[in-house]
Amino acid sequence: MTTDGRLARMLHVLVHMGLLGGRETSERIALMLNTNPVVVRRTLGVLREHGIVESEGGRGGGWKLTRSLDQVTVLDVQRALTKGPALTAPVSRDHPTCPVERASNSVLEKAHAAAEAHLIAKYAVTTLAQIAKDAKHKASGTTQ
Amino acid sequence: MTTDGRLARMLHVLVHMGLLGGRETSERIALMLNTNPVVVRRTLGVLREHGIVESEGGRGGGWKLTRSLDQVTVLDVQRALTKGPALTAPVSRDHPTCPVERASNSVLEKAHAAAEAHLIAKYAVTTLAQIAKDAKHKASGTTQ
DNA sequence: GATAGCGTAACTATAATTGTTGCGGAAAGG
DNA sequence: CCTTTCCGCAACAATTATAGTTACGCTATC
Numbered sequence: 001m002t003t004d005g006r007l008a009r010m011l012h013v014l015v016h017m018g019l020l021g022g023r024e025t026s027e028r029i030a031l032m033l034n035t036n037p038v039v040v041r042r043t044l045g046v047l048r049e050h051g052i053v054e055s056e057g058g059r060g061g062g063w064k065l066t067r068s069l070d071q072v073t074v075l076d077v078q079r080a081l082t083k084g085p086a087l088t089a090p091v092s093r094d095h096p097t098c099p100v101e102r103a104s105n106s107v108l109e110k111a112h113a114a115a116e117a118h119l120i121a122k123y124a125v126t127t128l129a130q131i132a133k134d135a136k137h138k139a140s141g142t143t144q
Numbered sequence: 145m146t147t148d149g150r151l152a153r154m155l156h157v158l159v160h161m162g163l164l165g166g167r168e169t170s171e172r173i174a175l176m177l178n179t180n181p182v183v184v185r186r187t188l189g190v191l192r193e194h195g196i197v198e199s200e201g202g203r204g205g206g207w208k209l210t211r212s213l214d215q216v217t218v219l220d221v222q223r224a225l226t227k228g229p230a231l232t233a234p235v236s237r238d239h240p241t242c243p244v245e246r247a248s249n250s251v252l253e254k255a256h257a258a259a260e261a262h263l264i265a266k267y268a269v270t271t272l273a274q275i276a277k278d279a280k281h282k283a284s285g286t287t288q
Numbered sequence: 289g290a291t292a293g294c295g296t297a298a299c300t301a302t303a304a305t306t307g308t309t310g311c312g313g314a315a316a317g318g
Numbered sequence: 319c320c321t322t323t324c325c326g327c328a329a330c331a332a333t334t335a336t337a338g339t340t341a342c343g344c345t346a347t348c
Contacts, residue, residue: 004234004304005234005236005305006305007252008234008235009238011248011251011252012236012242012244012245015244015248016244019244025324027324032239032242033236034238035238035306035307036306036307036308038308038326039307041326041327042306045325045326055325055326056315056325057313057314057315057325057326058314058316058322058323058324058325059314059316059317059322060315060316060324061323061324062324063325074251087231089152090149090150090151090152091149092149092156092177094156094176094178094179095176098156098176099279099280099282100156100163100279101152101156102279102282103159103275103276103278103282104152104155104159104275107155108152108155111263111267111270114262115231115259115260115262115266118258119255119256119258119259122255122258122259123255126255131248131251132247134250135244135246138246148335149336149337150336150337169294170293170294171293179337179338181293181294182295182296182338182339182340183337183338183339186296186337189294200293200346201294201295201344201345202291202344202345202347203291203292203293203345203346203347204347204348205345205346205347206293206294207294
């Protein structure tokens, strides 16, 4: 399975955008993410649908945060990118009527639901501003 | 991404094996999992390496649990199937030296580590015997 | 030695993100 | 208006992990 790196990438780039303040083009953002502009538009497009960023076309256009860094949580971004739970229990559906399969799935689902609650709670209290602060704290030279 | 259904499948089939008591062939197990014998051998082979099941070739051969259901936890099975953490934070590696990327990754890693601890704790205290009990409780007719 | 098992290799299928190219449209600026 | 600089989007290849399939060899029993 390929790990879904969109959340990490979006956090990364949103913090940069917030710190830079202005409007950024897909191309500049693509450089930050070491990828190409289309991928950026695709993913930022999802965040736009959730009101986290806004885009403008034409000359001087680009992407911008709609709120300040301290008003966007990791949870906001996660919710935008993923419909459904942040953690999905890997259940089986080989014999949906089999009580043993159902009991196994149920155990996994409950365990994952509990774990997800903790994950979500942590996401909910972490703002992009805090990430920015951590970054400044760590930093001592290289930026970008 | 295809969800990794091996843990759920193995729990399912191990409970069946425990309840049936005897040796089961890959083919019979494959029927339980609605798949084919090779997939079964492949995955049960991993569990064998961890001492959870044993296999015998030749006529009358097949697979059997090495311990009783109450002496195998979900964690045992999970650990056998997955090396490394049960929950991996989806980090990005676009600019490994960028403090912002590092800070974003760090937030995700810590949150996932905490969630994983809860997940593992739950896995550790859940035995296959409990799943079997749940299954009997739910059941009221259909088996398998 | 025929049969019923597992063991394994070598493919193909599947599914999701990611990467890439190409083209159309919109906004600014001369 | 017409060029430039953007985004929007469609279409397709690349990647990666599990899952499925076929085929063949080995072993133990009858």
